[in-house]
């Protein structure tokens with residue numbers, strides 16, 4: 001954990017609320033991000049992650065509450081804040097008619113970079129995005145993952161201090177995802193603060209120093225991945241699959257085994273400190289699961305516990 | 314690669330860049346439009362250069378010979394020279410509306426380029442001013458070329474013709490800026506058909522382009538007075554023919570400026586409503 005003083009707080013939200021008409025998308029959330037941190041927002045569809053990111057990105061005004069980014073108020077100093085940000089929106093917004101490199105050139109100019117600076121940076125960024133061979137191709141026929149990588153490269157053209165990534169790896173293949181993780185670590189080591197949202201638990205677990213879990217516009221938990229798992233789950237999980245249409249009917253038969261049982265449509269999760277012992281107990285009751293698997297708890301379990309939902313799309 | 318390490322070195326350590334000047338902000342948006350135009354200019358050739366030329370040949374020279382033979386032109390001016398300055402203004406309207414409808418809606422809804430720009434230091438008014446400046450470039454370019462071609466066909470009697478270009482730019486702006494505001498209210502391109510049928514075509518026919526407004530039925534004449542095109546046509550004709558009446562010219566230009574100013578206030582408001590949520 002970072003032991004920052006108040007001076008190191010890059011971003012602070014208090015009572016932050018976003019309403020669309022009478023609908024509350026983000027309700028009274030508090031969080032702070034330290035300089036150099038890699039901070040995550042985790043939550044199901046519609047939780048309010050993008051709405052929060054857009055407020056931080058100074059493109060969407062807060063309905064109420066206070067928000068300070070670099071100590072500045074987005075309502076008053078939007079351009080000054082945005083000059084120091086790199087943004088990857090959830091939906092790629094590329095000019096499909098222009099070439100890959102033209103998209104970068106044009107974007108860099110919005111930050112006041114000279115043409116020479118923009119061109120100089122483009123080569124390295126395309127290398128990073130593994131798009132060097134496509135530099136002169138139009139964007140439109142590129143694959144979804146290539147467009148995503150281009151959007152990520154574009155966000156870096158202005159050397160941002162704070163990077164906002166809204167589901168950066170959605171649509172990327174595993175190789176590209178891991179490459180991006182590696183690059184994010186490198187950026188972090190160079191002092192860049194990174195905030196991301198994700199649906200991938202492994203991503204959140206691997207990348208984030210700290211994260212908040214959002215649900216229905218509220219923050220329901222906050223901490224490091226490790227501490228969240230310790231706080232909201234057990235050490236191990238026993239996954240059981242039965243030959244049954246409704247796994248709920250088996251839940252009762254497991255009473256007393258483990259600390260808690262979650263029922264999913266296709267399996268049961270038994271939360272326990274000792275998975276093997278729990279498995280033995282299940283068998284000793286004469287129950288014969290089709291499959292039985294012991295694993296460590298992950299953020300997925302934290303998420304399931306907190307929101308009652310799995311995050312698998 | 315050294316290139317690559319360079320890109321990642323010292324990231325975030327660049328400190329705070331000085332804020333962009335207004336010219337840099339607007340210039341960056343214009344530059345985007347220039348890059349786009351490099352890719353799309355071929356598609357604009359017909360509407361921009363060929364159509365006005367057809368008007369010049371058919372109406373100016375074809376119809377013109379008839380008019381000149383019957384009545385010695387319009388008020389003593391050969392019909393071609395009467396018509397050409399008006400076509401310059403009409404073309405400014407065409408180009409303006411062509412550039413302020415689909416392209417703007419596309420940037421709003423389809424490729425969301427305005428949203429992209431607003432994620433950078435640019436503000437709504439920079440994005441608007443930049444795109445509108447690019448449209449001004451289109452109008453100026455189209456007008457210069459048309460004036461040159463028309464001059465070669467004998468469409469002008471004096472060097473006053475060069476003044477047709479700035480008048481055309483102002484006339485075009487008087488359409489561009491309000492039409493930007495209109496487009497900001499549209500959810501699909503179906504509204505544009507109404508704009509073309511109910512505004513562009515009637516204006517071209519009834520704004521004193523082909524014949525003096527005084528030839529219209531009395532009840533139709535006031536309509537011309539409140540439309541930008543009539544003022545643009547009158548101003549363009551006055552500077553081209555050297556028949557400038559200063560108070561009238563001032564009035565025409567003021568009306569055009571008023572359209573630009575009111576359009577700007579509306580456009581900033583409507584774009585903000587649309588884009589800042």
Ligand SMILES: Nc1ncnc2c1ncn2[C@@H]1O[C@H](COP(=O)(O)OP(=O)(O)OP(=O)(O)O)[C@@H](O)[C@H]1O
Pocket residue numbers: 020023024025043044045046047048049050051052090590
């Ligand atoms: N411009 C808008 N107008 C009206 N409602 C909106 C708008 N943007 C978001 N919402 C609503 O706010 C809620 C939160 O949306 P948001 O996009 O922030 O969720 P999210 O956590 O990013 O979801 P996802 O994981 O699907 O991206 C949703 O119910 C959404 O419909």
Ligand SMILES: [Mg+2]
Pocket residue numbers: 049050051090166
């Ligand atoms: Mg989202």
